[in-house]
Amino acid sequence: MMARIAVGQLTSTANITHNLAQCRVLVKKALQAGAKALFLPEASDYIANSGEETVRLARPVHESEFVRGLREEARRERLPIHVGVHEPGLDTQRVKNTVLWIDERGEIAHRYQKIHLFDVEIKDGPVLRESKSVEPGSEIVPPFETPIGRVGSAICFDLRFPEIGLALRRQGADLITFPSAFTVPTGKAHWETLLRARAIETQCYVVAAAQVGRHSEKRVSYGHSMIVDPWGAVLAELGDKSDEPEVATAEIDTDLLRKVRREMPLHRRTDVYPEV
Ligand SMILES: O=C(O)CNC(=O)[C@H](CS)NC(=O)CCC(=O)C(=O)O
Numbered sequence: 359m360m361a362r363i364a365v366g367q368l369t370s371t372a373n374i375t376h377n378l379a380q381c382r383v384l385v386k387k388a389l390q391a392g393a394k395a396l397f398l399p400e401a402s403d404y405i406a407n408s409g410e411e412t413v414r415l416a417r418p419v420h421e422s423e424f425v426r427g428l429r430e431e432a433r434r435e436r437l438p439i440h441v442g443v444h445e446p447g448l449d450t451q452r453v454k455n456t457v458l459w460i461d462e463r464g465e466i467a468h469r470y471q472k473i474h475l476f477d478v479e480i481k482d483g484p485v486l487r488e489s490k491s492v493e494p495g496s497e498i499v500p501p502f503e504t505p506i507g508r509v510g511s512a513i514c515f516d517l518r519f520p521e522i523g524l525a526l527r528r529q530g531a532d533l534i535t536f537p538s539a540f541t542v543p544t545g546k547a548h549w550e551t552l553l554r555a556r557a558i559e560t561q562c563y564v565v566a567a568a569q570v571g572r573h574s575e576k577r578v579s580y581g582h583s584m585i586v587d588p589w590g591a592v593l594a595e596l597g598d599k600s601d602e603p604e605v606a607t608a609e610i611d612t613d614l615l616r617k618v619r620r621e622m623p624l625h626r627r628t629d630v631y632p633e634v
Pocket residue numbers: 400401404405406412455475476486488514515518539540541544545
């Protein structure tokens with residue numbers, strides 16, 4: 359089976375209506391490129407100016423203008439969309455950082471909540487405390503069947519924890535996706551290496567849609583959305599320009615998945631170390 363997929367890259371701000379309009383442009387570009395699924399970044403609905411604003415803007419999915427608009431696009435175009443959004447948390451002080459799989463009927467078929475939160479204090483670099491405004495999820499969601507293969511979801515900072523990818527592969531993933539909003543310094547140092555490592559060690563396609571450019575006075579993202587094949591080759595990559603939303607596409611080839619896994623079987627020594 360061969361199927362073309364697209365990663366979309368944009369600069370979300372606190373203006374949800376504008377972010378939705380940008381995502382509609384990405385849907386159009388993905389369709390023009392012949393894509394059968396579109397992957398959008400973490401926090402596509404908005405990137406706010408503060409933790410308080412992040413919490414204030416969150417809406418349940420059925421009330422969210424952003425999610426409703428994307429569901430409408432997915433249904434009208436018969437295009438599945440994987441997208442990162444915010445949802446209200448269990449307490450009123452924090453939100454959930456989630457991704458949704460909106461299927462080709464426009465239904466929210468799967469949902470994953472980010473489990474690792476980005477709390478960093480890097481000298482001369484980013485200082486971010488995601489856990490102040492976000493509630494961590496507490497489960498890995500088993501990969502789900504889609505028209506382009508079995509998809510496993512993780513989000514952004516989760517990329518640094520190989521356990522998630524390994525667990526998703528063990529549970530049957532063909533493609534693992536990491537919608538992101540990486541910072542510029544950590545992106546320069548680690549982004550491509552981490553994505554390619556996750557693809558090589560899991561022998562899965564890795565699909566990483568990323569936020570790019572300036573969101574606010576305080577926040578800038580690295581961009582460089584990427585699609586990596588199960589041998590670790592970068593099939594498609596966007597840059598760091600943010601003047602207009604862009605897509606990159608690549609073919610998912612199930613024969614290549616089978617070939618890589620057959621030629622180099624990775625038998626785990628779970629008698630020596632624990633299985634994840
Ligand atoms: O704030 C929002 O609304 C959306 N969430 C994010 O942008 C998150 C938390 S601040 N960003 C990351 O996890 C970047 C990770 C990263 O850059 C790294 O691991 O190096």
